[in-house]
Amino acid sequence: MKTVRLTLRHDAETIHPMHRFVAESDAFESYRLVHGNFAGGDDNAFVFHVVGDPDIYEAALADTDRVDDYDLVRTGDRTFTVYVRDLPADVDTRLLETFTGGSLVVLPPLEYRSDWTVRFSVVGESADLQRALEGVPDGVEATVDRVGEYDGADAAVGALTARQREALRVAREAGYFAVPRSASVEDVAAELDCAPGTAAEHLRKAEATVMDALDL
Known part of the structure; x- marks a missing residue:
């Protein structure tokens, strides 16, 4: 089974408003999706771990129309976990379908970075991985950072900022x-x-x- 380490770069039309908010703010150091329900539907359920200012984040979260519901739990002075019911845009749905189809499995965490990119790993059969890369929607640029045989190492490396x-x-x-x-x-x-x-x-x-x- 192959594993691919990817970087997806969003443009101004495809970036999620919360990703853009965190990226453009000096109040955050780390923003990672650690669990998710990728089954699809009217909304998606995600859990994020965040290092930064929880008050600033919650104010932005409450102000966006892309979130149906949320629950923020503070785990330290500048660390918190947030459970989000996210209302996906078309590009989000297409990305989820692209990288969870066939044999593919996304390996959390997904690291949302200040340069409007998202880094994560995907495991699956070579043909499905190639299909996914070819199916990345317009407005999102995919870069392959690493390709190899899956040996479980991504779980440890991917958890690091x-x-x-x-x-x-x-x-x-x-x-x-x-x-x-x-x-x-x-x-x-x-x-x-x-x-x-x-x-x-x-x-x-x-x-x-x-x-x-x-x-x-």
């Missing part, structure tokens, strides 16, 4: 995980251009995320 992946990559290349360790948190922070405390926090959260995603 872009900054967490970067922190782990820099730490590995610097020798932070070597035995014996040949780089310090300060070395990693210098490469990431951030404070040592921030680098340590990125690494701690990344390690916890990977461990939680592994089926041990």
Whole structure:
């Protein structure tokens, strides 16, 4: 079974208003869809994990006409989970049908990014994956980031934010995980251009995320 890591780039006509709002706001650091009911119908049910300002997010959520119902649960000062009954536009329905048809399975999380892109992985047979890529609707540009045999690794890697992946990559290349360790948190922070405390926090959260995603 093949796995494809994809980036979908939306234009101004196809981007979801909540994705656009989060992308254009400085109040959010991470926006990921972690569970979803992809069965189709009049609306779709999704669960998002968000790092950012819950008050600003909820005000925008209540103001959009694309959401039928929602339930926001705060899990920390700047972290929250939101259950959404989303009213899909035509492009959303077509994308869901494209990437869930035949043998295809979408692997959460779906990472909604500030450049109007969505990154996620899909597992399935080669013919169905090719069909899906050819069926991406107008207004959405698909880029294949990686293709390989499915080995379950996406569950752990895909759960990381872009900054967490970067922190782990820099730490590995610097020798932070070597035995014996040949780089310090300060070395990693210098490469990431951030404070040592921030680098340590990125690494701690990344390690916890990977461990939680592994089926041990």
